[in-house]
Amino acid sequence: xxxxxQLFHWFEHRQTTLxxxxxxxxxxxxxxxxxxxxxxxxxxxxxxxxxxxxxxxxHETISxxxxxxxxxxxxxxxxxxxxxxxxxxAAMALSGTIKAQGLMILLCPELDRxxxxxxxxxxxxxxFGFIDQDVHSQFFRYLSSSFTEDPSVAVCTKDLFSGSVxxxxxxxxxLNFDQQNKAIEGITKVALGRxxxxxxxxxxxxxxxxxxxxxxxxxxxxxxxxxxxxTASHIGNTEQIFSHALxxxxxxxxxxxxxxxxxxxxxxxxxxxxxxxxxxxxLVLVDEAASLPxxxxxxxxxxxxxxxxxxxxxxxxxxxxxxxxxxxKQLSQLKPSFKRMHLSxxxxxxxxxTLEQFWFNTLFQSEQHSSKNIESINQPISCRHVSxxxxxxxxxxxxxxxxxxxxxxxxxxxDDLQRxxxxxxxxxxxxxxxxTLLGVAQIVEEGGDxxxxxxxxxxxxxxxxxxxxxxxxxxxxYNTVPFLLSRQWRISRIAIEPxxxxxxxxxxxxxxxxxxxxxxHIKFLTASFGCNTDxxxxxxxxxxxxxxxxxxxxxxxxxxxGIGIKSLTxxxxxxxxxxxxxxxxxxxxxxxxxxxxxSEDIIIQxxxxxxxxxxxxxxxxxxxxxxxxxxxxxxxxxxxxxxxxIVNPSCFLTLAIQEQNLLVAALLxxxxxxxxxxxFSLSGKKQIELALKVSFEKILLGQK
Numbered sequence: 001x002x003x004x005x006q007l008f009h010w011f012e013h014r015q016t017t018l019x020x021x022x023x024x025x026x027x028x029x030x031x032x033x034x035x036x037x038x039x040x041x042x043x044x045x046x047x048x049x050x051x052x053x054x055x056x057x058x059h060e061t062i063s064x065x066x067x068x069x070x071x072x073x074x075x076x077x078x079x080x081x082x083x084x085x086x087x088x089x090a091a092m093a094l095s096g097t098i099k100a101q102g103l104m105i106l107l108c109p110e111l112d113r114x115x116x117x118x119x120x121x122x123x124x125x126x127x128f129g130f131i132d133q134d135v136h137s138q139f140f141r142y143l144s145s146s147f148t149e150d151p152s153v154a155v156c157t158k159d160l161f162s163g164s165v166x167x168x169x170x171x172x173x174x175l176n177f178d179q180q181n182k183a184i185e186g187i188t189k190v191a192l193g194r195x196x197x198x199x200x201x202x203x204x205x206x207x208x209x210x211x212x213x214x215x216x217x218x219x220x221x222x223x224x225x226x227x228x229x230x231t232a233s234h235i236g237n238t239e240q241i242f243s244h245a246l247x248x249x250x251x252x253x254x255x256x257x258x259x260x261x262x263x264x265x266x267x268x269x270x271x272x273x274x275x276x277x278x279x280x281x282x283l284v285l286v287d288e289a290a291s292l293p294x295x296x297x298x299x300x301x302x303x304x305x306x307x308x309x310x311x312x313x314x315x316x317x318x319x320x321x322x323x324x325x326x327x328x329k330q331l332s333q334l335k336p337s338f339k340r341m342h343l344s345x346x347x348x349x350x351x352x353x354t355l356e357q358f359w360f361n362t363l364f365q366s367e368q369h370s371s372k373n374i375e376s377i378n379q380p381i382s383c384r385h386v387s388x389x390x391x392x393x394x395x396x397x398x399x400x401x402x403x404x405x406x407x408x409x410x411x412x413x414x415d416d417l418q419r420x421x422x423x424x425x426x427x428x429x430x431x432x433x434x435x436t437l438l439g440v441a442q443i444v445e446e447g448g449d450x451x452x453x454x455x456x457x458x459x460x461x462x463x464x465x466x467x468x469x470x471x472x473x474x475x476x477x478y479n480t481v482p483f484l485l486s487r488q489w490r491i492s493r494i495a496i497e498p499x500x501x502x503x504x505x506x507x508x509x510x511x512x513x514x515x516x517x518x519x520x521h522i523k524f525l526t527a528s529f530g531c532n533t534d535x536x537x538x539x540x541x542x543x544x545x546x547x548x549x550x551x552x553x554x555x556x557x558x559x560x561x562g563i564g565i566k567s568l569t570x571x572x573x574x575x576x577x578x579x580x581x582x583x584x585x586x587x588x589x590x591x592x593x594x595x596x597x598x599s600e601d602i603i604i605q606x607x608x609x610x611x612x613x614x615x616x617x618x619x620x621x622x623x624x625x626x627x628x629x630x631x632x633x634x635x636x637x638x639x640x641x642x643x644x645x646i647v648n649p650s651c652f653l654t655l656a657i658q659e660q661n662l663l664v665a666a667l668l669x670x671x672x673x674x675x676x677x678x679x680f681s682l683s684g685k686k687q688i689e690l691a692l693k694v695s696f697e698k699i700l701l702g703q704k
Contacts, residue, residue: 001039004161010154011044013165014101020166021098021355024154025106025147027114030083032158033107037079040105046076052094053081053107064090064121071288071312072210072237074099074348082108085121086140088414092359096205096312100349110157111144125418127467129450130425138388139421142398146362152354168350176351179343180208186341187216187308191225191283195305198335200289200328202313203343206356209310211347213285214244221249221264225282228266231274231300232287238268241287275299288312290323295553297327301334326559363414364402379434381505383512386428388421400437401428408495425467429516431496431509438500441509442493446526447471447486455481470526470563474547478582482575488524489517510542514568523572530559533601539564540609547576547583549606551594560598584610588646592670600664601657607649621700628697634689641696642667651699659695666692 014022026033038057041049049059050070062070064080067090078094080086086108095104109117115137123131147153154163183201190199203209217228230238235257246254249261258267269277271292274284284304289297289311301307309331311323331338346353359365391398402420406412420426420442431439446468457463459475475484491513496505510525517525527544529535536546544564554561565580567573587595587610591603623640626632645651645667652660662680665671666688673685682688 006161026156048075049077050075051079053084076102079105114140127425128465138392139418166354176345179345183212184216198338199308200340201310206346206348207343208347210240211244214241218245218248221261228283230285233291237288294327404495439496443489444492447488486523491527525566527564531562591668596669600661
């Protein structure tokens, strides 16, 4: 096959010199690009190759949707056939599997035609009802320009080749193992030092955290540590740990799940088995911790006094940020003596690696928030819509906008950049002072006429379509077709610069969204969010009412997911009235069932903001006074006490936090005496009832 001569000179140069990993983009007709890649593979005699997408060769092949199965593996080349579909998450994550001196090869249409290409993965990025729109991909336009602007990226067409070999300087070429050695020391200290001092190791890919876990495990086994367990979301993720441990233990026996050296064992156990295991475990190693639910990580930290959490910062569809923002905060409260360590020195490739830098820069994963030089306070703050074309033409604004979304929301991933630029149902609105970006809101249009033929199938729970998260959830939960057929804007992200938060700017942005929505005849504003008291208060004070609360915590955040709705028309008010009523009745019913362990302050906040006027409770206050004075037993008036709290939630304000929480746990969540004693450090039934009497005495005195 004829290929540009310069391409072969480039390969020859790479083989005769120390060089960085690089990206090679082969563009043209699909068959030609695949044949070109096959020719290069044949001529280079590459040992380990991963081919992603449709292939005609015998090398290891996966579909792009299965990219996570190869994390933790290593390859000389990764070939990404973009004709089979492109996912930004996959491109970035798989780039981390490529060894030093290796190549990532992208096969794609001619760069000026790629934005018009009908990408097979588009169906996974665009919501039902919008997929048939003629979409010109601004993301592929942006990505193509990034190829040509980065001198480290080589581009090959049928007739031309452009690119130079990217070589590290002398300092970058020197591998430094100092951080990895300190990580090994830190892991052994967890196993042999004081208990209840977990270690959290974070790193980008290629920093040797998995090898550090394996080498430390081997070192401990040599010293006689009996039982070390490794856990992860998938056993395949731990391949490097076992490989490096075995390298240090040549006389050990090994199976797929464990290594045995003398009387010491390093074994893999799935998380669920580990949590119920009764065996004595000397050390637990949690690999790629960000891929596990936060509440599961907390359970592991609670159960095992000697545990190490290791995780990649990027590459888990945003959950890496959840790990940073949510898990670390909870772990610091549970185990205040925990230690942290971040590995920044690469050991699988050279420092300042050009492949890593290309994807980090292009997908804005290297952004670190810093205080902005805010312009004169006399300049007015303004809100406006920003189009996808403007974002592409103003990369500085795109970088600032997406960086703000990343910092503000733990689930913002690389794929979200693709959706932001390409999905027609997504729009962005910004809040600025002069040219300085202060805030951004991203909305997703949902519901509407596109559901006219299938609305009944959605509401009777027989069907789900792509997107329309809130529209489908609420319509099916409350069997309401009119809600599904109403056009609505879901506020999927809202972010304000940290130094300007709590100044009313978020509400100002929501007010502008409401104004724009009314002009476009949108009937509802909606939002889905992780429930904590600050976020709940924001949406309540912005005019939203709670319409749904998940019975289980959300995987990435460990918080219950709430749905808020704001009606914008009289027709919408009529539709939503029954939704809010049904939610509140169900929530009251579930308080002592599925919501027994939800935070008490969230329950109090919902009670305060939601209306109980229609409950028809006729509480006999005299009976409550008799209880408070010790004349009436707790068991004879528990129902009345509960109803009083529900109908008069403002009464909580007269009490201390601990007193409020005990009332909620005892009367609304109906915890057992045993659970109440454990949670509030009480001695028994008498002390519980005495505390409740004292609280009600304060409440009733406050009424006078």
